[in-house]
Amino acid sequence: MKILYIEDDTEIGEWVKKDLIARGFEVDWLTSGLELPKLDQIDLLILDVMLPGLDGFSLGKRIKKTHPSIPIIMLSARTAIDDKLEGLEFADDYMTKPFHPEELAKRIEILLRRYNKTSSVINLNHLKIDFTKKTIINNETDEEIILTGKQYQIFTYFLRHLNQILTKEQLFEGVWDEPYIEGDKTLMVHIRYLREKLEKDPSKPEIIETIRGIGYRVKL
Numbered sequence: 714m715k716i717l718y719i720e721d722d723t724e725i726g727e728w729v730k731k732d733l734i735a736r737g738f739e740v741d742w743l744t745s746g747l748e749l750p751k752l753d754q755i756d757l758l759i760l761d762v763m764l765p766g767l768d769g770f771s772l773g774k775r776i777k778k779t780h781p782s783i784p785i786i787m788l789s790a791r792t793a794i795d796d797k798l799e800g801l802e803f804a805d806d807y808m809t810k811p812f813h814p815e816e817l818a819k820r821i822e823i824l825l826r827r828y829n830k831t832s833s834v835i836n837l838n839h840l841k842i843d844f845t846k847k848t849i850i851n852n853e854t855d856e857e858i859i860l861t862g863k864q865y866q867i868f869t870y871f872l873r874h875l876n877q878i879l880t881k882e883q884l885f886e887g888v889w890d891e892p893y894i895e896g897d898k899t900l901m902v903h904i905r906y907l908r909e910k911l912e913k914d915p916s917k918p919e920i921i922e923t924i925r926g927i928g929y930r931v932k933l
Contacts, residue, residue: 714737714738714739714756714757714825714830715738715739715740715741715754715755715756715757716733716738716739716740716741716755716756716757716758716759716821717741717743717749717750717752717755717757717758717759718730718733718740718741718742718743718758718759719742719743719744719745719746719758719759719760719761719764719769719772720742720743720744720759720761720788721744721745721761721763721764721765722761723744725810726742726744727742729742729759729814729817730742732814732817732818733818733821735876735877735878736818736874736875736876736877737874737875737876737877737933738821741755744765745764745765745766745767746760746764746766746767746769746772747766747767749776752776752779752780752783753780755780755783756783756825756830757783757784757785757786757821757824757825757830758773758776758783758784758785758786759785759786759788759817759821760772760773760785760786760787760788760804761787761788761789762787762788762789762790762791762796762800763789763790763791769787769789769800770799770800773785773787773800773803773804774802774803777803777804782828784805784806784824784825784827784828784830785803785804785805785806786804786805786806786807786808786817786820786821786824787800787804787806787807787808788808788809788810788812789807789808789809789810790809790810791809792809797809805824805827806820806824808820818874822873835872835933836852837872837920837931837933838913838919838920839851839852839853839913840852840858840911840920842872844869847865849868849911858910858911859910860907860910863888863903864903864906864907864910866888867884867888867900867903867904867907868907868911868931870884870887870888871921871929871930871931872931874931875931875932875933876930876931876932876933877930878924878927878928878929878930879928879929879930880927880928881893881900881928883928884900884928884929885897885899885900904921904929907921908920908921
């Protein structure tokens with residue numbers, strides 16, 4: 714998925730771009746909307762309101778008119794209801810600064826799904842994961858791999874954060890929606906069972922990687 718991100722604040726721009734790339738997105742970051750790339754190749758637009766030259770509202774309306782299939786998220790420090798209403802006249806979402814990167818990532822995920830820009834099938838090593846059918850097939854044996862509900866939740870959480878290193882705290886809070894308690898082995902046990910079902914050789918995992926001292930990662 715390719716995201717066009719227009720933000721003139723270099724500190725925020727670098728931070729957001731780095732985070733989105735870590736989540737597996739391709740990001741084209743610009744500091745103004747004066748020279749745009751080919752919009753036909755863009756899957757989603759993140760647009761700041763206060764830009765040099767053409768402001769974000771004017772730019773967003775122009776892009777939405779010519780490319781209505783591109784979902785737009787407005788980012789702004791302006792919290793007045795009038796500004797939000799003006800943005801939501803054409804944009805699909807409006808976020809105020811400061812914001813948490815997890816919230817931005819979730820809103821991106823929702824919009825891509827709403828616009829049918831996400832693939833329902835992922836091929837990962839010897840696995841074919843179909844999100845629509847909620848199935849995981851071993852392409853080498855053509856057999857379906859059956860996971861428990863919690864195992865499926867953990868694995869799909871990894872898939873929603875492809876290429877991103879996730880800590881035990883992030884995984885536990887993201888799946889169980891509860892704070893992680895240091896020393897709790899629940900997550901470790903689930904990942905061990907997941908590897909036994911998904912990996913060719915669970916003792917040498919290639920799908921769910923252990924990142925020593927940090928956590929885990931599933932890399933496409």
